[in-house]
Amino acid sequence: MRRYVLGRVGQLVITLFIYIALVYFLLQAMPGDISMIYLQNPRIPQAAREELKKQLGLDQPPIVQFLSYIRNFFTGNLGVSFSQYPRPVWDILLERLPRTLVLFITANALSFYVGFMLGRVIAWRRGATVDHAATVVGIAFWTAFYPLLSLILIWLFAYTLKWLPLNQFIEPSLWVYAPWPSNTVFGYMVFGIAVISIAVFAILWSLGRGQRKTGRKIGLAWALSAGVFAAGLGVAASAGMLVYMWDIVRHMVLPVVTLTLINFAGTMLLMRDSMLETVEEDYVMAARAKGLPDAVVRDRYAARNALLPTVTSLVLSLAASMSGGLVTETMFSWPGLGQVLFRSALANDYPLATGALVFTGIFLLIAHFVADMLYAALDPRISYGGEPVAEG
């Protein structure tokens, strides 16, 4: 196992290097450079353009620029942005990261949850009306033109019904007087959600052990979880941050719902296919033969074993969350990493575009690695140690 892990880490480093080189040279292959913006104003003399090139290192041959970039990269320096000169690339990425993470991880987790739950149900009730209905609805949203769906939802829920905010990730009139910048609040939200999730998981795990789930145990689990959640809210409220967190949450609703509507079908169909295979397995039939309730057979026997491909898909999509989503960010005025990447590429801001791509790439590579490891953890039939494992 250790040998396998080390081998995979080695592969990751090589892949990362190739990836950086590809990204770097592809971006460099774009026509022109950022000094071309000076061509839009004839009052800017040629000397100023040459100075800018010199300042940004663009007067050096591409290979020298690349080697310098690689050297800096492996010392943790992504350079300075050309279009926001002289702001460090890291600074820009870290500024956008919290709000990108909060939005896209929430949306991915929710769409995974909805997809998983629905996929489980419709596979179990294959051919029933709920199967057809969920599949048609899911496919309809999946194939919908995303910007149009966003506009419809904004128009309906924000503009016409006025239930939700029209746009942006915070309400400026509230935040003018806020004692913290929004990124601090986002940071606390990420931290708080992580702590609460771990606590709830620990509660559910410790109370879920054993063969029987009694009503009392379930009640206790819910009560404790609610207590943890309430404690979290209490801490936020006592710090005066709750109103700002709530503002962020209400701004998240529309983009998260839109993303969920668009994406849940993918997980649902994956889960459905996977589960259709497992329900045919002998152990599921055996469980039924034992007279276990339908829900138990479905959830604890069939669904758990069908989970593997969907978990892989979740892990990869969570990593992809780092790159944000240009359309979502634009339609909902939620500036995240997707826009950074888009605008920097348009502006020939190589360090920023490369930084954003490499940053995402690293997370995706790690996610692949984690997915591989999860396979082994979730499915005892898979072993990376080279030793044969008995099936069934």
Added chain:
Amino acid sequence: MKVVRYSMTVLLFVAVVFCMGIIGQAAAGGVYEMAIFEDPTTVNVWAALGPDATVWNSFVGYQQSYIGLYGNAAPDYVFCPQAASGMPSRLVEEKMDNKTYYTSVVNIRKELRWSDGKPMTADDVVFSYMAPLALDPNKLGGNWPGNIDPEILAKVEKAGDYSVKFYLTELPGLAQWQYGMLQALILPKAYWDPVVSKALKAADPIKELLAHDPKGEPVAGPWMMERWEKGAFVTHTRNPYYAMTGDTNTFYKNGAFVTENKKTGFRYILGNPIGDIKLAVTEGPYANRLMFRILQNQNAAVLSLISGEVDFILNSLGLQRGFQDQLKKAASVEVVENNVNGFRYMAFNLTKYPFNIKEFRQAVSVLIDREYICERVLQGVAFPQYSVVPPGNAYWFNPNVPMWGKGFTRSQKITEAVRLLKSAGFSWEVEPQVDLAKDRVLRRGRGLIMPNGKKMPSFEFNVMTAGYDPLRYTFGLNIATWMQEVGIPVEVVPTEFNVVISKTDERDFDCFMLGWSLGLYPDHMYWFFHSSQCPAGGFNYEMYSNPDFDKMVEEFLREADMETARRMAFRLQEILADELPYIVIFDTPLIEAYRSDRLAFPYTKTLSGIQYSGGMTSTVKLKN
């Protein structure tokens, strides 16, 4: 039990929906809210005028908070004093240390204060010119070399507490002096001097200076930056010491202009202020706060405007035509349309044969039916243009420039183009034929033979892709079709913007279509058409070279008298309209919209729209 559970779920949903609406009502009165489409990248004025010179940085930054010695009073854009108390003294020749200088003295208004209450003095003005010179304006980049031209400005000295003296190495023209140096922004010395001094000692002074995050920087303009929540909004509050509050700019119908402030006693008069008054604008600001909401797309901005979340959409490109009808139908929303100061044009590589033949270009210009495309194809989205100075820039625009083919029918255009080409020695294997009476093309031209007897090879016409600019793409396709009709073997190549820029910069093209946004003073005629700009890196992409024109445009650039410069500009436009190094084709009007129940602008008809004055934040009145 189930009923209870469902009831609880419904109740919870209603409660959540109710709570969702609790926060986030529009801001209270006194706040002028604008939608902008991009985050600023810096609030450091050195960076915002330098390498980070974006329109968004200007809108939320120095345009609201800084003043110069002089400015241009909208809507007529009259050159007038801001921090100065009158016009600069006439430039006189002075000898110092065996060098000849041209010097001028500018006096400063004594009532000016920084936002920390301290007076603005000659020291601040001297610093504002000498610090960039010490750092080298070319290295600062962006607008700096245009504002503080190191080729001309030798130094600025303090001539008194409220008086400064400029030393120039040569006599400047209007573009360099009135429309350049004298409009540079004045920076607070007390704040920036230590920062600049520290930067000058650093290994990379420019990087050090541009990286500075200005906190608590005093300003002299109407607004002080209050908060920048990155990605969401920027707010400004009123500068309590803004000394120009109460300045009334009066524009007379006879062209005279007066600035007067009854409270401070300041008075400046240009021309003879008698007769009817065209417009009087009194400086505020009248709002208590500015809020720039950063919305990332026009749909969001339009919905926000209609629903009253913002009062005005501030965008240098205006709004897309598609939103105009929606906005016109909305209650309390006013849509305004203004001419812009720019044009889109096509140009040939004049170092290549036969593009260097004047009649060839004239024939192409005749063939282009600008009115047809603008009115029939594009349904009024664009308007035709013929001159390198747009009609919107009324003072400098020559209305009598030749307009090739205007008002001609298709067959008349072809007939005229054929006549022009024949007069230059062109012939055809198959000559185009038209029926003038029925306005029909009977035969398309084929095999155009150049005056040197060779058949004209096909050439590329680089136009923007439809995705980047559908208007230029449409024009490009139509122009190519009309050229092909008379046998000109053109091939349209939809090209990405950056590629076109790259090709023109490297002079590697046959023919292209691009556009320009212009400054008020038409010195672009020098930059775009003077032969010194022909080599790669210059702005004479088409490589037009005409010694007579060069001489005249050089004189124009040096001219310091407005009336004489205007006469020269008219003559230059006539030459260019005849020689056609640029075939000017069209431009688009700027469409803007605002809440008429919230805002009262002193005027809305102005060149390049309300956005050109940064949203008129210091003159707009709030209705509630």
